[in-house]
Amino acid sequence: MANEEDDPIIQEIDVFLARSLLEKLYLFQYPIRPASMTYDDVTHLSAKIKPKQQKVELEMAIDTLNPNYCRSKGEQIALNVDGTCTDETSTYSSKLMDKQTFCSSQAASNVSRYAAAVYKKGELHLTPLHGILQLRPSFTYLDKADAKHREREAANEGGDSSQDEAEDDVKQITVRFSRPETEQARQRRVQSYEFLQKRQAEEHWVHLHYYGLKDSRSEHERQYLFSQGHGLAENTELIKSPSEYLMMLMPPSVEEENDKPVAPSNVLSMAQLRTLPLADQIKILMKNVKVMPFANLMSLLGSGTDSTAVLRCVQQVALLVQGNWVVKSDVLYPKDTSSPHSGVPAEVLCRGRDFVMWKFTQDRWVVRKEVAAVTKLCPEDVKDFLEHMSVARINKGWEFMLPYDEDFVKKHPDIVQRQHMLWMGIQAKLEKVYNLLKEHLAPKKQEAQSAHPLLVSGEQRVNMAKAKVKQNYGQLEKEFQRQKAEMKSTDTSAKTDVPNIRIKEEPVSAEEPMDTSAHEGLNKGLVNGLHSAQGPTEPVNGHLPAGCVDRVAQELKAFVSSTFKKQFVLTLSELKRLFNLHLASLPPGHTLFSGISDKMLQDMVLDTGCKQILVPFPPQTAASPDELKVYALWEAGDTYDQHRQVLLEIFSRNYRVRRNVIQNQLSQECGEDLNKQEVDRVLKVSFSSVVGLSQS
Numbered sequence: 001m002a003n004e005e006d007d008p009i010i011q012e013i014d015v016f017l018a019r020s021l022l023e024k025l026y027l028f029q030y031p032i033r034p035a036s037m038t039y040d041d042v043t044h045l046s047a048k049i050k051p052k053q054q055k056v057e058l059e060m061a062i063d064t065l066n067p068n069y070c071r072s073k074g075e076q077i078a079l080n081v082d083g084t085c086t087d088e089t090s091t092y093s094s095k096l097m098d099k100q101t102f103c104s105s106q107a108a109s110n111v112s113r114y115a116a117a118v119y120k121k122g123e124l125h126l127t128p129l130h131g132i133l134q135l136r137p138s139f140t141y142l143d144k145a146d147a148k149h150r151e152r153e154a155a156n157e158g159g160d161s162s163q164d165e166a167e168d169d170v171k172q173i174t175v176r177f178s179r180p181e182t183e184q185a186r187q188r189r190v191q192s193y194e195f196l197q198k199r200q201a202e203e204h205w206v207h208l209h210y211y212g213l214k215d216s217r218s219e220h221e222r223q224y225l226f227s228q229g230h231g232l233a234e235n236t237e238l239i240k241s242p243s244e245y246l247m248m249l250m251p252p253s254v255e256e257e258n259d260k261p262v263a264p265s266n267v268l269s270m271a272q273l274r275t276l277p278l279a280d281q282i283k284i285l286m287k288n289v290k291v292m293p294f295a296n297l298m299s300l301l302g303s304g305t306d307s308t309a310v311l312r313c314v315q316q317v318a319l320l321v322q323g324n325w326v327v328k329s330d331v332l333y334p335k336d337t338s339s340p341h342s343g344v345p346a347e348v349l350c351r352g353r354d355f356v357m358w359k360f361t362q363d364r365w366v367v368r369k370e371v372a373a374v375t376k377l378c379p380e381d382v383k384d385f386l387e388h389m390s391v392a393r394i395n396k397g398w399e400f401m402l403p404y405d406e407d408f409v410k411k412h413p414d415i416v417q418r419q420h421m422l423w424m425g426i427q428a429k430l431e432k433v434y435n436l437l438k439e440h441l442a443p444k445k446q447e448a449q450s451a452h453p454l455l456v457s458g459e460q461r462v463n464m465a466k467a468k469v470k471q472n473y474g475q476l477e478k479e480f481q482r483q484k485a486e487m488k489s490t491d492t493s494a495k496t497d498v499p500n501i502r503i504k505e506e507p508v509s510a511e512e513p514m515d516t517s518a519h520e521g522l523n524k525g526l527v528n529g530l531h532s533a534q535g536p537t538e539p540v541n542g543h544l545p546a547g548c549v550d551r552v553a554q555e556l557k558a559f560v561s562s563t564f565k566k567q568f569v570l571t572l573s574e575l576k577r578l579f580n581l582h583l584a585s586l587p588p589g590h591t592l593f594s595g596i597s598d599k600m601l602q603d604m605v606l607d608t609g610c611k612q613i614l615v616p617f618p619p620q621t622a623a624s625p626d627e628l629k630v631y632a633l634w635e636a637g638d639t640y641d642q643h644r645q646v647l648l649e650i651f652s653r654n655y656r657v658r659r660n661v662i663q664n665q666l667s668q669e670c671g672e673d674l675n676k677q678e679v680d681r682v683l684k685v686s687f688s689s690v691v692g693l694s695q696s
Contacts, residue, residue, distance in 0.1 A: 026132070
C-alpha cells in the first residue's frame, strides 16, 4: 500500500486494437544517413517485394547536388558499371551514380510481441506488426562492373580468326546416368544451402507503388492505424484482467523448434532406449551393432534384465554365428527396399548376406571373390555384407570380427542346438538357390568352430619342436640306422671317386660356420647332427662325401626357396635367424647339422633366383654387416613381380624414399595410374620388408 501511494496514477488511457492492417503492416529500418540529408528529401524510384520470403528491394534517388556528394567518384562508378556506351540495359543512364538500391533482411524471426502505436485524443491505438525489415545498401552494381571487366579481358585475349571461333564451339559432351535418389539423399539435398537459394530465386518479385509521406493515398492508409469501432464488441480481446493483459503484451519466450538441436533419426539415447519394450530394445541394439556377444548385450540392457527373456527376444532378430549373435538379414533389409549401390531388391540381398553368415558358421575365414562368384552381386554389396561381421586381413581374406564365444556355447547347449537346426534349413535353401557344390558346403577345417586362432611366439615354437623330437626319437633312431647302413655300403665307391669330385672350396678363415650353439641342447651329444661314436662317414680332406653334400644342398635349397616365397625381402641377419629356428625343429641326425657356413647360405640364396640389393645405407648407420646385406626374390610368379622389381630398383638407389616418389615411379614403369590406396596395398601385400628399409 505504501508503494502505491508513492507512485500515484497520473492519467488513464484507453487502449484499442486496430485490425484493418493486420498481416499487412511492416516496419522498415533505414540505414543512417548524413545529417544534411533527411528522408523527406529522398525520392523512392521503385519498390518490389517477395511476400513469402518477406524480402523487399527499394531503389532510391541520390541527391547529386548535395555538397557531400563526390561527383568524380560517382562518374567513375558509373563508367566501371556501364562502360562508355549507354543503352536500355545501363544501370546509370545519366553517366553518374544517381541512385542506390537497398535490400531487406529480417530483423527478428518472431514479431508477434511488436505493434505500431498511434496516440490521438487520449486514446492509444495498437496495430500488430507482420514483419520488421532492415534495409541495407546493395552492391550488385560492383558485381556487374567485375563481369564487364572480365568480358573485356576475354575479348582482348581471344583470337580474331573464324577458325579459332569454330574450334571453341566444339566441345566434348559426357553423358552420365544418375542413380536413383534415396530418401536420405533427397532430404540432404532439400536442406542444402544451394537448394534453398534456388527456391528463393524462383519466387517472382511483386512490383509496388511508392507513395510519399504527404501524398493523399498515404494519408488515407494512415487512417487504418486507428480502430474503426470503439464498441466493446469489437475489442473483447482487451477486456482482460491485468495479469492476462500483461501476458498478452509480453508473452513468455518460447524457444522455436528450429532452434533446438535435433538428433539424427537413427540416433537414440540409452535413456530413451530403456523406455521401450525389451524386444524393441534388442532389435535396435542389434540393428546398430550388427554383431555382439551375449554378455555385451546383457550389459547394455541394464541390471535386473531377465536373461531368459533376452534369449527369447534375441532369437527373433539375430542368428548365432561362432557363439556370437549376428542380426538377421531381413532386419537390415526390410521388404520393399533395395540396394543403394545396385538397386537389387531386398530379397536378393538377404539371400546373399545369409550365404556370408552361413560361410562364417563353417570357417573363420571367407574369401570375397568366392562370395561374389556364388551370389552374383556387385562388389559394393558384398563388401557391405562382409564389413557387417568381419575384418579384412592382408593375403588371407575376411576374418570374423569376434572370437569364438565358448562360454555361451557351454552354458546354453539347447540354444546352440536350436540355432544349428535353423542353419541346416538355411543351408538347404541356399543349396537350391545357388546350386552349391561340395567344395562350398564342406568346411576347410572342422576344428575352426571349436577353437579360436592362437598367437605362438618363437620360443613356444622351439619348445614344441623339442617335445616333438623327444616323442618321435625312437622312430627317428631307426631311420638313422637305416641311413647309416646305406651310407656304409657306398663309402668305398665314394672314397675312390674323390679326385673326380669338384666341390667349391672356401677359406675357413674368411667365413666361419654359422653359430648353432643355441641348439646344442637339442643334439644331446651329437656332432653335426650324428652320434660321435657312430659317424656314418669320415670327412675326406675336410669335405663330406658326395651323397651327403647333395642331400645338404637339396635340404638347404628347399629351406631358402620356401622362406623367400613367404617373405620376398630378407637381410642376411634375419635369414640366419630363421635358419636357426628351422634347425631347432629338425630331428637329431639331420643332414643340415653337418655345418652350414655363411658363404654356403649366401650362394644358395643366389642360386634360387634371388638377387642381392645394394641398398645405399648411410655410413653412420648402427646396423651390423649382416643387416646391411639385403636379398630379394626377383621373380615369384605372382601379379606383383613387376611392381616388386621397380621398388627394388628404387631402393637400390636410395635407402629412404617418399611415398609419392614410389607412386609416380610405379605409374611410369608399370603403365598403370595407381592411386594412394593401391600403392599402400602393393607395399603392404608384398613389400613389407622394403617399407621397413625406407623407415630405417
